[in-house]
Amino acid sequence: MDREFGQQLIDHLQAGIILLDQEGRVLAWNAWMVRHSRLTFSEVVTRRLDEVFPEMQHTRLQDAIEQALRFRLSSMLAPGLNAAVLPLDHQPGDRRLARRMQPLIYVTPMRHAQYTCLIQIQDMTAMVRRERRLRAQSTQLIATTYRDALTGVGNRRRLDHDLAAIFGDAQNKQHSLALLMIDIDDFKAYNDCLGHPKGDECLILVATALQEGLRQRGDCVSRYGGEEFALPLPETDRDLACSIAERLRLLVEGLGLPHPASRVGQLITVSIGVSAMVPVGEQSPSDLIGQADQALYQAKDEGRNRCVYFGADPHAVPLCPHPLGPIAVSSSRR
Amino acid sequence: MFQLNELQYDALRELFNLGVGRAARSLSLMVQDAVELSTPVVTLVKPADVATTLLGSEFRQLSLVMIDFTGPFDAQAILLFPERNALAIISHMLDPDMSPEELSEFEQEAMCEIGNIILNACISALADEFAVEFQGGLPMHYFSDTDSLPLLDLGGDRIVLLLQIHLTMRQERIQGHLIFLLSVSSLAILRECVDAYLTRVGVI
Numbered sequence: 001m002d003r004e005f006g007q008q009l010i011d012h013l014q015a016g017i018i019l020l021d022q023e024g025r026v027l028a029w030n031a032w033m034v035r036h037s038r039l040t041f042s043e044v045v046t047r048r049l050d051e052v053f054p055e056m057q058h059t060r061l062q063d064a065i066e067q068a069l070r071f072r073l074s075s076m077l078a079p080g081l082n083a084a085v086l087p088l089d090h091q092p093g094d095r096r097l098a099r100r101m102q103p104l105i106y107v108t109p110m111r112h113a114q115y116t117c118l119i120q121i122q123d124m125t126a127m128v129r130r131e132r133r134l135r136a137q138s139t140q141l142i143a144t145t146y147r148d149a150l151t152g153v154g155n156r157r158r159l160d161h162d163l164a165a166i167f168g169d170a171q172n173k174q175h176s177l178a179l180l181m182i183d184i185d186d187f188k189a190y191n192d193c194l195g196h197p198k199g200d201e202c203l204i205l206v207a208t209a210l211q212e213g214l215r216q217r218g219d220c221v222s223r224y225g226g227e228e229f230a231l232p233l234p235e236t237d238r239d240l241a242c243s244i245a246e247r248l249r250l251l252v253e254g255l256g257l258p259h260p261a262s263r264v265g266q267l268i269t270v271s272i273g274v275s276a277m278v279p280v281g282e283q284s285p286s287d288l289i290g291q292a293d294q295a296l297y298q299a300k301d302e303g304r305n306r307c308v309y310f311g312a313d314p315h316a317v318p319l320c321p322h323p324l325g326p327i328a329v330s331s332s333r334r
Numbered sequence: 335m336f337q338l339n340e341l342q343y344d345a346l347r348e349l350f351n352l353g354v355g356r357a358a359r360s361l362s363l364m365v366q367d368a369v370e371l372s373t374p375v376v377t378l379v380k381p382a383d384v385a386t387t388l389l390g391s392e393f394r395q396l397s398l399v400m401i402d403f404t405g406p407f408d409a410q411a412i413l414l415f416p417e418r419n420a421l422a423i424i425s426h427m428l429d430p431d432m433s434p435e436e437l438s439e440f441e442q443e444a445m446c447e448i449g450n451i452i453l454n455a456c457i458s459a460l461a462d463e464f465a466v467e468f469q470g471g472l473p474m475h476y477f478s479d480t481d482s483l484p485l486l487d488l489g490g491d492r493i494v495l496l497l498q499i500h501l502t503m504r505q506e507r508i509q510g511h512l513i514f515l516l517s518v519s520s521l522a523i524l525r526e527c528v529d530a531y532l533t534r535v536g537v538i
Contacts, residue, residue, distance in 0.1 A: 060364055060451075071458045073470035074401075075450055078443035081364055081427060104443065106472060 016088070016103075016121030019110070024048045024069055027115055036088040036101060036123070049119075053086055061085050064107040068117045072109040079104055079124045090125035102128040150200060151207035154222030159230050162220055163285045166234040171279040178241035178276035180231040181292040182210065182248065185269045185304040187227035189261035202268060203227060206252055213251045217244075230292075238276035238309055245272040245307040253305065269305035271296060276309070341537065342528045343376055349463050349531070350374045350497055350512070353456030360451050365427050367503065371452075374497035374512065381492050384513065397421075398476045399449025403457055405468030406527065407520035411457065412513040413449040417477060419508040420445055426503055446475040456512065464527040493521050 001009075010017045011031040019028035025048050029041045044052050049065065056062050060082055064075035077085065084100035094100060106120040148155040154162070163179070170177040184190075184206060191199035203223075210221045210229060224230040231248075233241055249272055257268035273296025275288050291310040299308040338346070354371040361369040379387060397420035399413045415423065424444045450473040461468050497512035516524060 058363075060360065063360060067454055067458060071454075071461050071470070072467055073454045073458060074472045075454060076443070076447055076472055078447045080444045081447055108472060109469060111469075 015123075016119070018049065018119040018121075019115045020049060020065065020069070020117040020119070021114055022069060022116045024050070024065055024117070026052065033121075036090075037086075038089070038095075055087065056085060059085055061105065061107075064105075065117060065119070068107050068109040074106070074108040077103075077105040077107075079128050086121070088121070088123075090123060101125050148207075148223040151204050151223055153207045153211050153229070154220050156222065156224060158220065159222035159224060159232065160285075162222070163230075163232045163288070166232050167279060167285045167288065169234065174278055175235055176237040176276055176278045177288070178233040178236040178238065178274065179288045179292045180233065180241060180245050180248070181224065181273040181289075181296040182221075182229040182231065182245075182270050183272075183296055183300070184227040184252075185264050185271055185300075186259065186262045189263075190259055190268070193261040202257060205255060205257060206268065206270070209251055209255055210248055213248050214244075230289075236276065238274065241274050241276050242307060242309055245274050248272065249305070249307055264303070264305045271299040271304045272307040273297070273299055274307060274309040338378055338525065338528075341532060342525060345528050345532055345537075346495070347374060347376045349459055350376065350456055352463070353459030354452070354499060356459060357452040357455035360455065361427075361448065361503075364451075365503070370502040372500040372502075374499045377496045377498075379494050379496050381494050381515070384494050384496065387496065396478050397445055398478055399446055399453070399473050400476070401450065401453045401457075401473050402471045403468045405461070406464075406466045407516065407523040409520060410515040411453045412515065413452055413510060414513060415508065415510040419510070422506055423448065423501065423503070423508055426506060442475045446473045449473050449475065452512070460527075463531055466527065491518050492516065493518060495521075495524075 007028075010028065013030060013032060016033045016036060017028065017030040018026060018033060021027050025046050026044045027046075029039075029044050034040055039052065050057050050062055060075075060077060064077060067073040067075060079102040082105070084102060085105070086101070086103060087095075088101040088103060089095055090099065090101040101123050102125045104122040104124045106118075108118050108120075110116055110118050146154055146158040146161070148158075166177050184202070187199070187202075190202060207221065207223065207229065210231070214221060214231070219231060219233055221229050221231045231244075233244065236244070249270055252270045253267055255268065258266060259268045260266075262269070273292045273294065275291035275295055277283065277288060277291070279288075295308045295310040295312070298312065298314060299306050302308065302314070351373045354374060358369050358371040361371075377387075395417035397415045397417045401411050403409045403411055421441065424441050427444060427448070453473070454470060457468055457470060460466075493516050495514040495516060497514070499510050499512060501508045501510060
């Protein structure tokens with residue numbers, strides 16, 4: 001292949017082509033390079049690439065060229081790891097806007113007396129941008145699929161996901177995890193009495209209060225279904241879980257939402273079932289849910305607006321009387 | 335089977351440790367955070383035993399970066415990480431906030447480059463210390479499971495130099511393997527290079 005044809009060929013390529021000699025000086029610079037660097041061949045020929053682009057000193061690109069010249073080793077530089085290493089334009093006007101091309105660069109040694117290193121540059125800017133946009137969209141979509149449409153807290157999928165992760169972690173590290181099942185007392189009566197729109201409003205207020213109450217710990221409450229919420233707690237033993245449950249119970253009561261049809265009092269209240277375990281053997285997240293559910297039923301049976309842990313003595317003597325009637329049983333009994 | 339003696343193993347461990355040190359410096363520079371690579375454990379195994387060795391570990395789905403090197407001896411160098419760990423490495427390098435699930439297109443390129451850095455660093459350390467020259471190709475990245483490791487298809491006259499390394503970055507510790515696939519004749523030359531190196535440094 002003659003020299004002129006070779007030049008034509010590299011000028012037609014839709015990629016940057018640079019050829020260097022043994023000293024790292026530019027011997028060839030194709031039309032793509034001229035277009036994107038705005039430097040002509042005569043401006044760069046016989047100059048070292050790190051003179052042409054002083055900012056590439058101490059970068060991986062310089063290392064890669066050094067490796068090709070000295071050791072005859074090839075390298076590739078990905079855009080994700082070497083953002084905009086060279087001052088190249090993706091499109092005209094980029095320089096004015098201080099924008100740069102995101103390149104994918106290949107550096108390979110050549111077996112030739114003069115041309116000893118080939119650099120190929122591909123413009124990945126559009127792809128990187130597309131990738132970023134898709135990622136932003138997928139992040140948003142993922143967030144949506146994990147959120148309960150009405151209340152804005154996690155949904156059942158979120159709970160299953162979180163609980164599985166926390167359970168697995170507790171199993172591996174052999175530490176305790178806990179689960180709270182939170183149910184609004186006499187919610188059906190509330191709905192029947194005030195109508196569904198009011199019922200929805202109440203769910204939103206309670207869910208928000210629960211989530212806000214947990215903000216410091218970073219735990220995520222999820223709607224389990226209907227008027228029931230669930231809260232998985234990593235690295236939490238029964239005592240801590242009970243005190244969190246009690247705090248949340250008081251928080252909901254403290255909202256002061258009137259409940260004209262409640263059998264408990266005049267306000268919206270919740271009952272909370274608590275279970276905690278260090279998972280062993282064949283135990284699974286559903287065991288923890290089952291236990292929390294059982295504790296929740298016990299709390300309901302014992303008169304609602306209270307926290308009960310799984311395995312608590314039924315009808316145990318309450319320790320602290322509650323101003324609004326029924327009493328927080330097991331959680332405060334420590 | 336072809337063997338290396340203790341002294342030769344020591345020399346290789348030292349040489350690869352040099353390379354791994356260089357790689358750690360390059361990686362740290364790139365992510366602007368400390369990346370540590372442990373001193374490799376060097377063993378010599380048959381290709382068929384590679385899978386057994388790896389199957390015994392946590393490896394199932396693998397991420398592989400391969401580079402072919404030619405020179406006084408030829409070698410196919412492979413950096414191998416469990417896929418889940420590979421994703422962890424990439425997400426740490428690209429963006430600590432990115433979850434592994436979000437990585438897609440970037441991952442192959444980035445994995446390729448990380449493998450490229452580690453393998454080139456090892457080969458350039460060998461080239462330096464043996465005073466020889468290698469020609470290295472561009473890296474290629476694949477996913478594979480242990481059952482279909484490309485190594486297993488190869489004939490019996492090949493030998494594997496297996497290096498186990500740990501990569502530590504931002505409190506994450508990741509186990510990986512460096513595999514150098516050599517023909518018996520290449521291994522013989524490698525052994526000569528090692529002996530020449532040992533003579534030069536005055537050990538034998």
